[in-house]
Amino acid sequence: MTTPITQDLMTIPRKLPAGDRINLVGLTRDRLREVLVEHGTPEKQAKMRVGQIWQWIYQWGVRDFDAMTNLSKAYRRDLSDAFTIEIPELVSKQVSADGTRKYLVRITGGHEVEVVYIPESDRGTLCISSQVGCTLTCSFCHTGTQKLVRNLTAGEIIGQVMLARDDLNEWPRQGEAAGERPRLISNIVLMGMGEPLYNFDNVRDAMKIAMDGEGISLSRRRITLSTSGVVPEITKTAEEIGCLLAVSFHATTDEVRDTLVPINKKWNIETLLDALRAYPKLSNSERITFEYVMLKGVNDSDADARRLVKLISGIPAKINLIPFNEWPGSPYVRSDWDRIEAFSDIIYKAGYASPIRTPRGEDIMAACGQLKSASERARKPRRQIEAEAGIG
Numbered sequence: 223m224t225t226p227i228t229q230d231l232m233t234i235p236r237k238l239p240a241g242d243r244i245n246l247v248g249l250t251r252d253r254l255r256e257v258l259v260e261h262g263t264p265e266k267q268a269k270m271r272v273g274q275i276w277q278w279i280y281q282w283g284v285r286d287f288d289a290m291t292n293l294s295k296a297y298r299r300d301l302s303d304a305f306t307i308e309i310p311e312l313v314s315k316q317v318s319a320d321g322t323r324k325y326l327v328r329i330t331g332g333h334e335v336e337v338v339y340i341p342e343s344d345r346g347t348l349c350i351s352s353q354v355g356c357t358l359t360c361s362f363c364h365t366g367t368q369k370l371v372r373n374l375t376a377g378e379i380i381g382q383v384m385l386a387r388d389d390l391n392e393w394p395r396q397g398e399a400a401g402e403r404p405r406l407i408s409n410i411v412l413m414g415m416g417e418p419l420y421n422f423d424n425v426r427d428a429m430k431i432a433m434d435g436e437g438i439s440l441s442r443r444r445i446t447l448s449t450s451g452v453v454p455e456i457t458k459t460a461e462e463i464g465c466l467l468a469v470s471f472h473a474t475t476d477e478v479r480d481t482l483v484p485i486n487k488k489w490n491i492e493t494l495l496d497a498l499r500a501y502p503k504l505s506n507s508e509r510i511t512f513e514y515v516m517l518k519g520v521n522d523s524d525a526d527a528r529r530l531v532k533l534i535s536g537i538p539a540k541i542n543l544i545p546f547n548e549w550p551g552s553p554y555v556r557s558d559w560d561r562i563e564a565f566s567d568i569i570y571k572a573g574y575a576s577p578i579r580t581p582r583g584e585d586i587m588a589a590c591g592q593l594k595s596a597s598e599r600a601r602k603p604r605r606q607i608e609a610e611a612g613i614g
Contacts (some may be wrong), residue, residue: 387438413446442464442465482517491533498537514542
């Protein structure tokens with residue numbers, strides 16, 4: 223009598239439900255290798271498979287496993303059964319009169335963040351977000367009026383870059399050399415919604431993907447991380463990312479900075495500057511960028527300019543002067559242009575570059591400090607905002 227042949231159903235490949243499949247976007251190389259092995263890729267093949275899949279996703283922008291033609295059909299089917307390649311959803315796009323593009327992007331859970339692309343004659347800069355909302359409540363920043371919802375994942379951060387490359391048609395076509403198509407996104411700045419150093423691990427992993435030479439391949443000197451001054455993470459940024467650093471400084475006394483950038487109450491100007499003095503050496507970066515928003519009658523006096531020069535003495539630095547970008551209900555107004563120029567002149571004569579940033583995308587609320595997701599547009603009354611800012 224022949225014994226019936228039975229088969230363990232667990233060994234039969236089955237396509238997992240969409241919600242159970244693992245999104246490969248945002249995984250580090252090590253984690254990608256782990257999940258491939260966990261789902262049946264032989265250990266001896268795993269390193270090669272990681273390299274192949276990585277290039278398809280990040281060098282060519284491919285989202286369909288069937289298009290990965292250097293993999294066998296059977297292996298592509300297995301990948302499709304267990305994994306997915308997904309980036310955030312583009313909800314809307316606005317284009318400014320000056321060419322700036324603002325994307326409203328939806329992530330898992332239905333939350334939204336904003337991403338801005340700024341084209342210039344010598345570069346194209348993509349401003350990306352690291353959190354939904356922000357916990358810092360900087361009184362001059364529109365994003366700061368939106369409560370923190372959650373951190374973005376590494377996939378949601380690098381996914382913003384991939385989404386913008388889709389819109390700009392920047393991915394190389396099959397048969398083209400990787401560098402043949404014009405580079406429209408030449409720089410990334412982490413200056414969108416959120417405080418990047420309060421989401422350090424995900425920001426680090428996303429930026430390592432952006433810098434990987436077999437994918438998007440941006441130099442670390444083309445990536446700038448902007449922080450309001452999370453001092454304990456500054457050294458880690460130098461050691462684990464090594465990108466350029468910008469600091470939202472905005473004031474020359476603790477009294478004023480406590481109001482403009484409330485994190486100053488935790489790590490004051492002296493503590494912050496002590497951490498910054500070591501950064502260029504640790505990261506091999508050339509200099510720190512100090513961002514300084516110009517607020518009429520608040521931080522724009524000649525005395526402020528002279529104090530600023532004295533404070534940053536000994537730090538390789540440049541100072542970006544940012545004419546305040548007003549938003550509905552804002553408690554501040556922009557400094558007069560001649561005041562900004564006089565401030566810049568004092569800094570320049572002290573030996574520091576002090577460019578005045580040209581406001582971009584103001585007509586679509588895409589300028590610095592104006593980002594806030596459309597689903598969170600509810601305004602506080604002006605009187606409440608002024609009271610929280612300590613003015614009026």
